[in-house]
Amino acid sequence: DTGVSQDPRHKITKRGQNVTFRCDPISEHNRLYWYRQTLGQGPEFLTYFQNEAQLEKSRLLSDRFSAERPKGSFSTLEIQRTEQGDSAMYLCASSLRGGTETQYFGPGTRLLVL
């Protein structure tokens, strides 16, 4: 069990640029979640997938955000035209549908928009 991995771990970008983050879930997990965490807050849900299907999106996920999981394995989260308010830790989690359904989290990608 190699755990959930995320890349990159840190990203600094200028306002208006596009950024893309990657998440590799635990290999047999069919559910994958994206959360965002800002300072002093708990993680907030953004979107989740079952296999390659995106099942739910939060109202937090503006049109500038898009997520994919093309082959039901890794996922990418892209933010277009970044804004300073996008600065946060972006967390990925995975779980096994039909199992104990515990979500296991990756180390996160910390985004700073200047």
Place this chain on the structure above:
Amino acid sequence: AQSVSQHNHHVILSEAASLELGCNYSYGGTVNLFWYVQYPGQHLQLLLKYFSGDPLVKGIKGFEAEFIKSKFSFNLRKPSVQWSDTAEYFCAVNPFTGNTPLVFGKGTRLSVIA
């Protein structure tokens, strides 16, 4: 909408003191309940979980939590804290139907001093 309240933002204890962190949730149906811990510089890790059965659940590192349905509470306890318990603790909930996004509280920062 579901919500989770953690009453203590920052708790400071001496080593060997007893710990109780409060967590209340608002949701009318049956829920799964979780406590996650985030040690400094590390990612979120599952501390313990309640799905059904005995409302007193035991987790790793001597932690336990009690689900009191009538009070919509899931408080975390440890009889004697150690310096290594210094971390941020998050309570989370999702409906019993499972595999839906977690709703987190804002977290409680625990500082244990020698």
